Amino acid sequence: MAKIIEVNNVSKTFGKGENINQVLNGASMSVEQGEFVSLMGASGSGKSTLLYLIGGLDRRFDGNISVCGQDIGSLKDKALSDLRLKNMGFVFQFYNLVMNLNVQDNILLPQTMNGKKKSELKGALDEILEITGLTAKRKAMPNTLSGGQQQRVAIARAVLGNPSIILADEPTGNLDSASTEEIMELFRKLNQEKGMTILQVTHSEACAEYGTRIIRLEDGKTVG
Numbered sequence: 001m002a003k004i005i006e007v008n009n010v011s012k013t014f015g016k017g018e019n020i021n022q023v024l025n026g027a028s029m030s031v032e033q034g035e036f037v038s039l040m041g042a043s044g045s046g047k048s049t050l051l052y053l054i055g056g057l058d059r060r061f062d063g064n065i066s067v068c069g070q071d072i073g074s075l076k077d078k079a080l081s082d083l084r085l086k087n088m089g090f091v092f093q094f095y096n097l098v099m100n101l102n103v104q105d106n107i108l109l110p111q112t113m114n115g116k117k118k119s120e121l122k123g124a125l126d127e128i129l130e131i132t133g134l135t136a137k138r139k140a141m142p143n144t145l146s147g148g149q150q151q152r153v154a155i156a157r158a159v160l161g162n163p164s165i166i167l168a169d170e171p172t173g174n175l176d177s178a179s180t181e182e183i184m185e186l187f188r189k190l191n192q193e194k195g196m197t198i199l200q201v202t203h204s205e206a207c208a209e210y211g212t213r214i215i216r217l218e219d220g221k222t223v224g
């Protein structure tokens with residue numbers, strides 16, 4: 001199996017001088033293509049920080065990170081944003097939907113903003129609405145949806161472009177247990193049926209159980 005994410009001896013600090021905060025201190029981990037991995041650790045242990053570094057959202061770090069075989073530390077901005085757009089889908093705790101756009105326009109937004117035509121995306125849109133169980137809600141406005149439904153819209157938006165990797169930061173952090181199960185079942189389906197590699201940050205052992213492996217962050221390093 002190919003390693004799709006490789007983190008090698010990564011260190012990351014915030015602040016300077018007396019206020020320096022060494023968040024990651026020689027962290028290493030890897031994820032193989034097709035895995036569904038959960039990243040766990042205490043609050044403040046650096047889970048989100050590591051996920052954002054892997055996602056190329058913050059490039060100031062020491063060590064090496066490669067994603068889909070590309071060393072993200074040495075990519076030019078344009079190449080990094082292409083890598084993100086084609087290969088990574090991001091899901092956060094807060095759904096970040098555009099409230100004055102309906103469900104399908106929210107899902108289409110990242111691709112249409114990058115110049116794709118709605119007509120080209122129709123097939124992919126219909127498929128992802130079906131997979132996420134949102135077909136009947138395609139014209140609904142976000143404020144008429146439950147939290148779980150809104151998160152499904154955010155996931156559909158993240159995976160419309162058929163990324164190889166989903167990076168999710170506490171995707172069920174705001175949801176009740178029924179919606180949490182729904183979202184985890186959806187991730188399992190995307191992992192098993194679409195072959196998407198998933199790296200999720202979670203505080204919940206129950207959510208981590210949906211995945212295939214747990215990586216823990218402790219004292220700036222990964223264990224297990």
Ligand SMILES: Nc1ncnc2c1ncn2[C@@H]1O[C@H](COP(=O)(O)OP(=O)(O)OP(=O)(O)O)[C@@H](O)[C@H]1O
Nearest residue numbers: 014015021023041042043044045046047048049050
């Ligand atoms: N942009 C930033 N500027 C300064 N410090 C930051 C920044 N982002 C994170 N930190 C610090 O880095 C440390 C790790 O934060 P991070 O958000 O990665 O933790 P986490 O494991 O995701 O925690 P939680 O489970 O609470 O989400 C914390 O001490 C935090 O205060």
Ligand SMILES: [Mg+2]
Nearest residue numbers: 047048049169
């Ligand atoms: Mg966090």
